[in-house]
Amino acid sequence: MKHLFACWSLGLALCIPGAVSADDAVIGYIKTITDQTTIGDSNGPIKASLGSPIHVGNVIKTDENGAAGVTLKDNTILSIGPNTEFKIEAYQFEPQQDKLQLNASLLKGTLHYISGVIAKLKPEAVTVKTPTGVIAVRGTRFLVKIEE
Amino acid sequence: MTTITLPKTLTFAVALALTGCAKSYLVLLEDHDGSTGKVIFSGAGSETVVEQAGYGAALDNSKTVFKVEQEKINKDFGRALASEPVLPEIFLLYFETGGTKLTAESAALIPKIIETAGKHPAADISVIGHTDTVGDAGKNEKLANERAVQVSKLFDASKMDVKEVAVTSHGEKNLLIKTGDETSEPRNRRVEVTIR
Structure with a gap:
């Protein structure tokens, strides 16, 4: 019985950090992937594979042979080429509560972006930051290349 | 050199x-x-x-x-x-009034929806239930949920590559065709399926 209680309280303790973190929700999945791609958060990078979940704060990184595609919950489509580092800074998709936001950063490499529902409902809520400025979108598809 | x-x-x-x-x-x-x-x-x-x-x-x-x-x-x-993923596809399924029975046309669409889900690698699917404005809002919230849950059962993660099936109810609050209260509208009695 004592043992059971110990396990139970351990379980609770383990749950709490997850429960208070707002960044826990899955906002999209890796839908296409070739070769070496990683998804990183504060715990460091892990190897990504088809179906890997994406969370706010993740950095998706490819090496010289890597490429990957992600579809977010609002149907925004993002695909990246080799030698790329791409970060999801902020994401909110709750149209019923009018909570809509998509802020990403392309630190290096190439990005192909296709607008989803967030850009349709609230265009000003979508930005892609680059080392030299900010890209805003008005319902569209575009490519960006950052050369270091 | x-x-x-x-x-x-x-x-x-x-x-x-x-x-x-x-x-x-x-x-x-x-x-x-x-x-x-x-x-x-x-x-x-x-x-x-x-x-x-x-x-x-x-x-x-x-x-x-x-x-x-x-x-x-x-x-x-x-x-x-x-590396662009397969584009998301959206289907609308319509229901007979007051329950979870699909209209004949919508029932005929089911095989196509299942086939589509199979063509999306690591599919994540959202299923949103809606009603028209007949009946009280609380009951419609529940009915819309029942409709969505029923449709969500089409996607069996043990048989297909499905990562997630998210079920949501919008009750009578998200009308496709704007109507007043207590209005029977077949196009509002629907479930929206998005296959990503």
């Missing part, structure tokens, strides 16, 4: 400066539906707007907009373009 390398590097740098070739740049593309929107790049104190598909802008303060040849797009973005 250095005597050969140095002039080459210099020539390359001069050539770059002369053509104004942007190293970091963006290109606006036509959307898959044939429309074209626009992109706005804001750098330090300047703003560049691109409104024509196939045109690009340098990611600096030069405010230059230029045509980008397809060849260059393929060379620079071939891999990123080739």
Whole structure:
């Protein structure tokens, strides 16, 4: 019985950090992937594979042979080429509560972006930051290349 | 060795400066539906707007907009373009009044929906239930949920590559066809399935 209680309280303790973190929700999945791609958060990078979940704060990184595609919950489509580092800074998709936001950063490499529902409902809520400025979108598809 | 390398590097740098070739740049593309929107790049104190598909802008303060040849797009973005996931697909299923029975037309659509889910690798599916405004809002919230739950059972994760099936109820609060209260509207009695 004592043992059971110990396990139970351990379980609770383990749950709490997850429960208070707002960044826990899955906002999209890796839908296409070739070769070496990683998804990183504060715990460091892990190897990504088809179906890997994406969370706010993740950095998706490819090496010289890597490429990957992600579809977010609002149907925004993002695909990246080799030698790329791409970060999801902020994401909110709750149209019923009018909570809509998509802020990403392309630190290096190439990005192909296709607008989803967030850009349709609230265009000003979508930005892609680059080392030299900010890209805003008005319902569209575009490519960006950052050369270091 | 250095005597050969140095002039080459210099020539390359001069050539770059002369053509104004942007190293970091963006290109606006036509959307898959044939429309074209626009992109706005804001750098330090300047703003560049691109409104024509196939045109690009340098990611600096030069405010230059230029045509980008397809060849260059393929060379620079071939891999990123080739990694584009299958586009999300949306289906609407309609119900008989007051319950979870699909209309005959919608029931006939089921095989197509299951087939589509199979074509999306690592599919994540959202199923949103709706009602019309007949009956009270609380009961409709519940009915819309029952409709969505029933449809969600079509996607068996043990048989197909499905990562997630998210079920939501909007009750009578998200009408496709705007009506007053207590209005029977077949197009509002629906479940929206998005296969990503």
